Amino acid sequence: MRESSKSALCGIIAALSVSIMLLTYISPFLVYTMPIFAGMFLIVILDEIGGKWAFGTYTAVSLLSFFLIADKEAAVFYVLLFGYYPILRTWLNTKIRNRLLVILIKFIVFNLSLFAAVAICSFVFNIDYSEFSEKGMIYLIFVIILMYALFFLYDFLLVVMTKLYILKVKDRIRKLFK
Secondary structure (H helix, E strand, C coil): CCHHHHHHHHHHHHHHHHHHHHHHHCCCCHHHHHHHHHHHCHHHHHHHCCHHHHHHHHHHHHHHHHHHCCCHHHHHHHHHHHCCHHHHHHHHHHHCCCHHHHHHHHHHHHHHHHHHHHHHHHHCCCCCCHHHHHCCHHHHHHHHHHHHHHHHHHHHHHHHHHHHHHHHHHHHHHHHCC
16 A cells, blocks of 8 residues: 555544544533544554554544544543554554453553543543542442443454454455555
8 A cells, every 4th residue: 555545544534533533522421432433443544554554543533632522531531541442452462372461451451541531531621520429339330340341342342343344344445545
């Protein structure tokens, strides 16, 4: 693939990702789901071009999200959780053979990223998470379990979407960007 085609593909994916992130205006629920869908677009770049280009696209989407998206919580969750994860996941799965070690690393990275995302949202952007402590420890544990479920669902969806991309879309992308 020529350099101009690589740049064009990355630009299109970045535009699609930012457009998806703009949908967080519609509903508060979409604050956590739209960063997931925006991150999934990196599958195309990872498969067609490679990790360096995917990281560049992730960086562009991250910066544009902070400038264009009013909901900073969604931007933080994209930057610290769901945006880079397809790149990390691909790297871990190709470099480390021990599946248990890969799962452990993913778990540790998720915990650190979630803590950092909540801390940045709370202290930098003044997003109020006091409702979690007001509703009790059971509610807080329930929300944490839901975040773990969302993360493992995201990991599973990346596998499914990668297979779907390879089977249904890859040939069309290659024809467009020779």
